[in-house]
Amino acid sequence: MWDFETEPDFQEQLDWVEGFVRDEIEPLDLLFGDRAYQSPSPALQKTLDPLKQQVRDRKLWACHLGPELGGQGYGQVKLALLNEVLGRSTWAPVVFGCQAPDTGNAEIIAHYGTDDQKRAYLEPLLNGEVFSSYSMTEPHAGADPTLFRTRATSDGDEWVIDGWKFFSSNARNAAFLIVMAVTNPDVHPYQGMSMFLVPTDTPGVKIERNISVGGEREGMHALIHYDHVRVPADHLLGGEGQAFVIAQTRLGGGRIHHAMRTVGMCQRALDMLCERALSRETKGSLLAEKQFVQGYVADSYAQLTQFRLFVLYTAWQIDRYHDYKRVRKDIAAVKAVMPEVLHDIVQRAVQVHGALGVSDELPLARMWMAVPAMSLVDGPTEVHKVTVARQVLKGYRPAEGLWPSEHVPTKVEEARTKLAELVESEVGNW
Numbered sequence: 001m002w003d004f005e006t007e008p009d010f011q012e013q014l015d016w017v018e019g020f021v022r023d024e025i026e027p028l029d030l031l032f033g034d035r036a037y038q039s040p041s042p043a044l045q046k047t048l049d050p051l052k053q054q055v056r057d058r059k060l061w062a063c064h065l066g067p068e069l070g071g072q073g074y075g076q077v078k079l080a081l082l083n084e085v086l087g088r089s090t091w092a093p094v095v096f097g098c099q100a101p102d103t104g105n106a107e108i109i110a111h112y113g114t115d116d117q118k119r120a121y122l123e124p125l126l127n128g129e130v131f132s133s134y135s136m137t138e139p140h141a142g143a144d145p146t147l148f149r150t151r152a153t154s155d156g157d158e159w160v161i162d163g164w165k166f167f168s169s170n171a172r173n174a175a176f177l178i179v180m181a182v183t184n185p186d187v188h189p190y191q192g193m194s195m196f197l198v199p200t201d202t203p204g205v206k207i208e209r210n211i212s213v214g215g216e217r218e219g220m221h222a223l224i225h226y227d228h229v230r231v232p233a234d235h236l237l238g239g240e241g242q243a244f245v246i247a248q249t250r251l252g253g254g255r256i257h258h259a260m261r262t263v264g265m266c267q268r269a270l271d272m273l274c275e276r277a278l279s280r281e282t283k284g285s286l287l288a289e290k291q292f293v294q295g296y297v298a299d300s301y302a303q304l305t306q307f308r309l310f311v312l313y314t315a316w317q318i319d320r321y322h323d324y325k326r327v328r329k330d331i332a333a334v335k336a337v338m339p340e341v342l343h344d345i346v347q348r349a350v351q352v353h354g355a356l357g358v359s360d361e362l363p364l365a366r367m368w369m370a371v372p373a374m375s376l377v378d379g380p381t382e383v384h385k386v387t388v389a390r391q392v393l394k395g396y397r398p399a400e401g402l403w404p405s406e407h408v409p410t411k412v413e414e415a416r417t418k419l420a421e422l423v424e425s426e427v428g429n430w
């Protein structure tokens, strides 16, 4: 069954979310946009608590997780529809308990954590009491994790972690880090790396500096030196050597969630483009009446609709198979096209707004910076395209003979043989 309709009950929820984000959360974006991922001040907490409570009362808190993992169990399709709205705002994912990188971190603790780890790390994360950070990329290697060098060695009933990590987002505000480290250098990295839960205040965790990406006022992405960091043996997440399996679980969800929020960002840019086209006059007519601008509107609408349907279809497959690996081709394809769609739509919106478009008086320049970030975060576009190509090619075989299987003269010959009698009888009629 194919069905492109939203259940009426959930549509009602979405309508409520639209109004709630616009009226209650966007003012926070405008005044405190750079504080969304920090521990809130008591005054900010007082404002946030009732907002979060409203979200909980509507059963919309932490929608990315199934009920067995502490979430609502709506599934990825409904999460996609919700994230389209939340993706327009900086604070909204925090107020709804589904902000990156905490969503992916919660997901892997829920999947692989022991009961004690869930109590200590997952519960406060799901309650929105703390933030977390994912510490995988290293200064010398990112896209190829087999090159990672950060080392964890077993010492009695402790692990000792040594090495450097780069771009650990929000480490400065995180209560704990999930760190990927080599535990057995003598086997293939796929079996020789493990994940660790490391409280940020553990001695030896040294944030050397916080790196900002274009436009951020404060650096959010930490360069961390793990200098003889000791954690108890039970801080290993999942089994020893399981880091790659855990990372795939995390990144599968993380990538599609980025795409869901990007749909929201693109829609916002398209809304701005259309409003401007209908508001600005030049050379005797509205921009909306110029064919170039009509082309921008039509191309943007078509690209966004294609992308949105692809995201929803991929989300539907995740709900259906509950297996990121089985859906990896489409997750990778969605991730690869995401920055391109965002680029094209934001670029047209900027262009139609002229000088105002590039200024900081509109959110477009900030959206523009998300383009390169989205083509790197959770793996570069090139790597995802390689994954897509490999998966697609698995469904094909080489041509058996000299000619391609669609070679017309060869096929005509085969058809002649198959229909020899008919050809014979029809000769006279040709």
Ligand SMILES: Cc1cc2nc3c(=O)[nH]c(=O)nc-3n(C[C@H](O)[C@H](O)[C@H](O)COP(=O)(O)OP(=O)(O)OC[C@H]3O[C@@H](n4cnc5c(N)ncnc54)[C@H](O)[C@@H]3O)c2cc1C
Residues within 6 Å of the ligand: 101, 133, 134, 135, 136, 137, 138, 139, 140, 141, 142, 143, 144, 166, 167, 168, 169, 170, 213, 221, 372, 373, 376, 377, 378, 379, 380, 381, 382, 383, 386
């Ligand atoms: C905003 C942002 C937030 C991030 N947050 C986190 C985080 O919280 N935790 C974390 O661990 N990391 C994080 N990262 C890091 C991110 O995961 C890496 O940037 C990404 O994996 C690429 O690694 P790299 O930057 O080292 O680039 P490299 O691995 O050095 O790659 C550089 C370029 O080389 C090319 N390339 C690489 N591999 C291939 C290939 N196989 N085929 C063809 N071309 C290739 C691509 O053009 C690629 O962009 C974040 C990055 C950004 C931008």
